Amino acid sequence: MGTIIKNKLFHQFFLSYLLIIGGITMIVLGFGSTIISEVNFYKDKVSGVKYYFKDKQEVASSTPVSSFGGLIKRQLVPLVPVNNDFSIIIEKIGVNSPVIKNVSVTEESEYFEALKKGVAHAKGKSLPGETGNVYLFAHSSIEFWKMGPYATVFNQLRRLENGDKINLIYNNSVYNYEVLDKNIVSGFDTSPYETLYNSKSVLTLQTCDPPGTTLNRLIVRAVLVTSK
Numbered sequence: 001m002g003t004i005i006k007n008k009l010f011h012q013f014f015l016s017y018l019l020i021i022g023g024i025t026m027i028v029l030g031f032g033s034t035i036i037s038e039v040n041f042y043k044d045k046v047s048g049v050k051y052y053f054k055d056k057q058e059v060a061s062s063t064p065v066s067s068f069g070g071l072i073k074r075q076l077v078p079l080v081p082v083n084n085d086f087s088i089i090i091e092k093i094g095v096n097s098p099v100i101k102n103v104s105v106t107e108e109s110e111y112f113e114a115l116k117k118g119v120a121h122a123k124g125k126s127l128p129g130e131t132g133n134v135y136l137f138a139h140s141s142i143e144f145w146k147m148g149p150y151a152t153v154f155n156q157l158r159r160l161e162n163g164d165k166i167n168l169i170y171n172n173s174v175y176n177y178e179v180l181d182k183n184i185v186s187g188f189d190t191s192p193y194e195t196l197y198n199s200k201s202v203l204t205l206q207t208c209d210p211p212g213t214t215l216n217r218l219i220v221r222a223v224l225v226t227s228k
Helices: 002-047 056-061 067-072 108-115
Strands: 050-053 076-079 086-090 095-103 119-122 132-137 165-170 173-186 201-209 216-227
Touching: 095 108, 108 119, 165 201, 173 201
Parallel strands: 050 076, 095 119, 132 201
Antiparallel strands: 086 095, 086 165, 119 132, 165 173, 173 216, 201 216
16 A cells, blocks of 8 residues: 555656646746846846947958957957848847848748848838838747747847947948837737838837737837948
8 A cells, every 4th residue: 555655656746847847848948038138138238248330341451359459358249240231230239130121021921931031121111221111020039949040139129229229231331220219019000010201211120029929019210320
């Protein structure tokens, strides 16, 4: 009788152990990327890491830094555009991503495939430097294992504040935008996408809020200030 009770208790313990491990695994898979993103953000902040935009021409013409000098300047991290065709750099949150041009916002298979490769530019919307609404959207996903290497590219987008810089690189030119505002809208609100700008180039960035849901959308708007 005692052996039966011991076996029963062992099975109950083992089942509880599996449930706990399963629960922890689901939390890590579900929120791991968000947690890691938060940890990295605060780690950079505490250690004084600052990202700065450095285009490929500057890299090519710059003088090599000695290992000692590099050690001293280790807190300044350059963000060199991943390409000069179409990419985005946001220094404050360390974003450096390609942008996929002319992606449908209604064809799920099309935009999911594009978002695996970077940030998506909405089909039919203005391009960098043009008057109108330059509309870009990307993941801030919790299911990072499904979404590819850019699943968390906009996880820290909510950190942006008025006056922060966003750099778009398009056709070998650099377009510098400055954040105007930041809002959270309903997932069914299409007004940020439909808004027209007839006298200026406005960059609109969109991602999901909270991460991995379609409940709301985080919208950041920025206006073109310089180009070169």
